[in-house]
Amino acid sequence: MSELLEVRGLRIEAPKKDEPAVQIVKGVDFDVKAGEVVALIGESGSGKTTISLGALAYTKPGLEFSGGSIKLKGEDVLTMEPSEVRNLRGNRVAYLAQSAAATFNPALTINEQVTESAVLHGVMTQDEADARAIELYHALELPDPDRIGFRYPHQVSGGQLQRLMAAMALVGRPDLLVLDEPTTALDVTTQIEVLKAFKKVIKEEGSAAIYVTHDLAVVAQVADHIVVLYSGEVQEQGSVDQIINHAQHPYTKRLMAAAHAGPKPGMGDKLTDKHDQDMDNIQVKNMTAGYGEIVDGKPAITVLRDINMSVKNGHVVGVIGESGCGKSTLARVIAGLLPPAQGDIIMDGHTLKGLYKNRSKKDLQKIQFVYQMADTALNPKQLISEIIGRPVEMFQNLSGQKNREKVAEILRLVELPVEFAERYPSELSGGQKQRVNLARSMAAMPEIMLCDEVTSALDSIVASNVVKLLKRLRDLTGVSFMFITHDLSTVAAFADEIVVLYAGRIVEQGPVDEVLSPPFHPYTRLLISSVPEMRIGWLEETMQKREMAVGIARGVEITDVGCPFYNRCPIAISGTCERVTAPTYELASGHFISCHHTAEEIEAIEQAPQQVLHGFEKVPQVEEVIPIPIVGNLPV
Amino acid sequence: MTDKTANTEDMSVYDELPDAPPKKKLKLTWVGKLGVTIVLFWVLMVFIGPYVAPFHEADIIAYDSFMPVWSTSEGEGLHVLGTDYIERDILSRVLWGARTTIGISFLATAFAYLIGVTLGIGAAVAGGWTDMVFSRVNDAILSLPSIMLGLLIVVALGTSIPILILTASVIYAASVYRIARALGQDIMVMDFVEAARVRGEGMWYIITREVLPNAIMPLATDFGLRLVFVVLFISSLSFLGLGIQPPMADWGSMVRQNLDGLGYGSYAAVWPALAIASFTISINLIVDDISASEGGSLARKMIS
Numbered sequence: 001m002s003e004l005l006e007v008r009g010l011r012i013e014a015p016k017k018d019e020p021a022v023q024i025v026k027g028v029d030f031d032v033k034a035g036e037v038v039a040l041i042g043e044s045g046s047g048k049t050t051i052s053l054g055a056l057a058y059t060k061p062g063l064e065f066s067g068g069s070i071k072l073k074g075e076d077v078l079t080m081e082p083s084e085v086r087n088l089r090g091n092r093v094a095y096l097a098q099s100a101a102a103t104f105n106p107a108l109t110i111n112e113q114v115t116e117s118a119v120l121h122g123v124m125t126q127d128e129a130d131a132r133a134i135e136l137y138h139a140l141e142l143p144d145p146d147r148i149g150f151r152y153p154h155q156v157s158g159g160q161l162q163r164l165m166a167a168m169a170l171v172g173r174p175d176l177l178v179l180d181e182p183t184t185a186l187d188v189t190t191q192i193e194v195l196k197a198f199k200k201v202i203k204e205e206g207s208a209a210i211y212v213t214h215d216l217a218v219v220a221q222v223a224d225h226i227v228v229l230y231s232g233e234v235q236e237q238g239s240v241d242q243i244i245n246h247a248q249h250p251y252t253k254r255l256m257a258a259a260h261a262g263p264k265p266g267m268g269d270k271l272t273d274k275h276d277q278d279m280d281n282i283q284v285k286n287m288t289a290g291y292g293e294i295v296d297g298k299p300a301i302t303v304l305r306d307i308n309m310s311v312k313n314g315h316v317v318g319v320i321g322e323s324g325c326g327k328s329t330l331a332r333v334i335a336g337l338l339p340p341a342q343g344d345i346i347m348d349g350h351t352l353k354g355l356y357k358n359r360s361k362k363d364l365q366k367i368q369f370v371y372q373m374a375d376t377a378l379n380p381k382q383l384i385s386e387i388i389g390r391p392v393e394m395f396q397n398l399s400g401q402k403n404r405e406k407v408a409e410i411l412r413l414v415e416l417p418v419e420f421a422e423r424y425p426s427e428l429s430g431g432q433k434q435r436v437n438l439a440r441s442m443a444a445m446p447e448i449m450l451c452d453e454v455t456s457a458l459d460s461i462v463a464s465n466v467v468k469l470l471k472r473l474r475d476l477t478g479v480s481f482m483f484i485t486h487d488l489s490t491v492a493a494f495a496d497e498i499v500v501l502y503a504g505r506i507v508e509q510g511p512v513d514e515v516l517s518p519p520f521h522p523y524t525r526l527l528i529s530s531v532p533e534m535r536i537g538w539l540e541e542t543m544q545k546r547e548m549a550v551g552i553a554r555g556v557e558i559t560d561v562g563c564p565f566y567n568r569c570p571i572a573i574s575g576t577c578e579r580v581t582a583p584t585y586e587l588a589s590g591h592f593i594s595c596h597h598t599a600e601e602i603e604a605i606e607q608a609p610q611q612v613l614h615g616f617e618k619v620p621q622v623e624e625v626i627p628i629p630i631v632g633n634l635p636v
Numbered sequence: 637m638t639d640k641t642a643n644t645e646d647m648s649v650y651d652e653l654p655d656a657p658p659k660k661k662l663k664l665t666w667v668g669k670l671g672v673t674i675v676l677f678w679v680l681m682v683f684i685g686p687y688v689a690p691f692h693e694a695d696i697i698a699y700d701s702f703m704p705v706w707s708t709s710e711g712e713g714l715h716v717l718g719t720d721y722i723e724r725d726i727l728s729r730v731l732w733g734a735r736t737t738i739g740i741s742f743l744a745t746a747f748a749y750l751i752g753v754t755l756g757i758g759a760a761v762a763g764g765w766t767d768m769v770f771s772r773v774n775d776a777i778l779s780l781p782s783i784m785l786g787l788l789i790v791v792a793l794g795t796s797i798p799i800l801i802l803t804a805s806v807i808y809a810a811s812v813y814r815i816a817r818a819l820g821q822d823i824m825v826m827d828f829v830e831a832a833r834v835r836g837e838g839m840w841y842i843i844t845r846e847v848l849p850n851a852i853m854p855l856a857t858d859f860g861l862r863l864v865f866v867v868l869f870i871s872s873l874s875f876l877g878l879g880i881q882p883p884m885a886d887w888g889s890m891v892r893q894n895l896d897g898l899g900y901g902s903y904a905a906v907w908p909a910l911a912i913a914s915f916t917i918s919i920n921l922i923v924d925d926i927s928a929s930e931g932g933s934l935a936r937k938m939i940s
Contacts, residue, residue: 335834336834337830337834356833356834356836361836364834364835364836369831369834371827371831373827376826376827376828377827377828377831378828379826379828379845379846379849379850380850381849381850382845382849386845390832390835390837391835394835394836394837440831444835
């Protein structure tokens with residue numbers, strides 16, 4: 001195979017006026033062959049996105065190319081004239097950004113945007129481009145491919161939009177596709193669906209691709225060749241088999257260690273006397289909550305239904321589920337940010353008031369909410385000393401020198417240098433900010449910390465360090481955690497108990513090892529099987545599985561009656577599941593499951609994995625179209 | 637993750653990479669620097685103008701009216717910029733006028749900010765009915781053309797400098813309110829404000845420590861622009877004869893009084909007009925430059 005793209009000695013730097021330039025990319029070499037997918041992996045700050053943008057002869061503002069060459073079919077893109085660059089970007093190299101939602105203009109239909117660049121560059125006429133787009137919609141297995149283009153971006157789901165973005169990039173038949181973390185922000189179940197479509201379409205189109213990501217497990221599924229980057233330098237490169245199965249470089253090994261091994265029972269620490277106190281710290285009883293005006297105990301939009309759960313002193317309860325299932329809402333209700341419509345939240349023997357304004361200072365102190373994004377959770381105009389010092393002052397009545405000492409103590413607790421007290425949040429890295437975010441909550445000396453996806457926005461190495469820190473905090477202070485995430489592997493390694501939420505209902509809960517071992521609730525099973533494994537060929541294997549066929553193809557429907565998982569469940573009992581709310585029963589001590597099947601039935605199905613019940617053999621492969629009326633005129 | 641990481645502990649060489657670039661220091665281009673120079677010059681004149689001016693603003697000393705640039709009147713001296721319609725020295729009056737025009741405008745803008753920011757941020761933090769009532773009253777004021785409203789107030793209450801300042805500040809407080817409220821609302825939905833509320837912080841702490849520090853930069857830049865509008869407003873009122881009263885020199889009234897001179901080929905009306913233009917455009921240049929160096933985010937916030 002010929003080399004499609006040749007990168008030789010590429011250097012990119014950020015020039016400074018008075019000081020020497022900051023080197024961002026320090027001499028990188030790699031090749032992309034025609035029809036090959038090359039993955040650039042590394043943490044944020046490793047220069048992987050900067051390098052990939054180089055293929056488009058583009059740098060972010062403030063950076064410039066300072067050496068080396070990037071040759072596309074023998075032509076150096078760095079020395080091209082502006083008009084050639086324009087042609088390059090539109091026709092020959094296409095870029096797929098991380099967030100489809102930010103890529104699409106909400107005011108134009110999808111088709112207009114998908115076909116725009118090809119028509120604008122004169123590659124095709126509008127009619128040809130339309131036909132080509134529909135062909136791609138078919139290839140990407142989008143629902144209703146002939147008409148989906150007439151929709152607006154908000155009328156399709158997140159995973160569909162991500163695939164439509166691929167169509168946008170591919171419509172002009174580019175030589176090279178640059179994909180920048182295209183599945184990072186997605187749920188595991190959506191990620192699978194997008195990965196599958198990407199892999200298929202790249203293969204069918206025969207176009208080469210640069211795939212930028214920090215997720216090794218994803219890379220193992222899609223890439224042919226892997227380039228491992230750290231701090232703007234190539235650490236190791238080789239075929240996917242070489243890197244995944246026989247990594248040589250210590251940094252690659254470290255990345256593999258931090259990457260998830262897949263959620264399995266027994267990954268977490270065993271409960272020790274240190275934090276095992278068999279007393280409920282917080283209890284949620286028959287709670288229903290949602291948004292909008294509450295009429296007769298029913299909110300306008302119900303998000304959570306009939307929630308019963310508890311967090312014991314010193315325990316870590318992981319709450320998992322896809323986005324939109326009500327995980328964050330649950331934490332917000334407990335924190336008093338959203339009053340429940342029905343039910344009670346009981347802490348240390350007394351019922352808490354619904355809204356934080358009505359709670360006592362003592363209650364406010366005991367429950368601390370930790371936000372996902374440290375960037376918005378920390379006031380950019382306050383020094384770290386004030387961010388942490390303020391709760392110390394409020395809840396421990398310490399001021400002046402004593403306050404400063406306490407802040408220093410808390411900084412040491414979260415493993416940050418004491419000097420950071422005099423810095424602003426913008427002067428810290430992402431992981432450091434997240435530590436400050438945790439430190440602020442710790443400063444209140446809470447009994448329970450509600451952590452809302454605190455590791456989701458972080459790189460795998462940074463995230464695993466943060467989890468290590470959380471474990472340390474738990475052991476040192478005995479604080480309980482409610483740990484909300486869509487990342488099962490983190491939960492498996494950190495939590496003592498798991499609550500599985502689906503469409504606002506708890507479908508399964510219990511000790512972590514019990515929930516992660518069979519028998520599973522069908523939804524838990526779907527979630528666990530969707531977590532990518534660092535194994536070549538995993539994607540193909542998984543797509544063969546029965547629970548995947550239905551579960552991945554269809555989306556969440558929030559229902560008032562019956563089991564909400566009915567439409568995605570491979571073992572649903574038609575006539576019962578969609579009409580009657582599933583009974584909750586105890587499988588083992590403390591392990592509850594909500595399903596119409598008995599434990600024996602579920603177990604029997606596990607034993608015979610290929611036998612599909614209740615006429616689901618003919619699973620429709622087409623996704624259900626979201627019933628939204630299409631605005632505008634459709635060609636008949 | 638538990639046992640595997642144990643044998644990677646020694647690889648501390650691979651530290652967490654900082655992903656946020658160090659904060660950029662504000663650097664002005666030569667355009668911005670030119671703006672700063674001109675504005676500083678006029679600010680200096682506010683303080684020392686009357687002392688460096690060759691004549692008093694009210695002195696009728698010249699030999700003739702509408703004398704050309706660089707002419708001398710016997711026994712009195714050189715009129716660098718010529719004389720006006722009643723034989724006063726233009727340069728002296730422009731220098732004296734800096735104090736009146738910029739001084740009054742600055743005071744009026746400052747008052748407008750005091751009123752507008754207090755009410756605007758207050759409305760954003762309080763929300764609900766308070767916000768509703770304040771905002772609708774504000775909409776009503778905004779819907780009236782400012783110069784008409786100004787004329788009405790000045791005619792009804794008479795012309796004096798305090799009235800002028802009060803009028804300008806009330807009229808411009810309405811648009812300041814809009815910006816302050818919009819900025820405040822943007823900040824109020826941030827997680828750190830919610831964190832402060834759940835902590836049980838009072839409204840005073842939230843306004844002064846959480847919201848204001850984050851609004852101060854866009855507000856400060858807007859202050860510059862708002863000052864420009866007030867200068868133009870006061871000058872317009874003076875031009876119509878309802879602003880600063882003679883014999884006090886002020887750029888707006890100087891333009892009006894010397895307008896007839898244009899017919900005789902005199903530049904008497906041009907110099908104060910240039911003064912207004914140089915001051916206002918310079919402030920705009922600075923604001924544009926700051927906005928550009930922040931990636932234009934400021935400009936977008938200030939479109940009201």
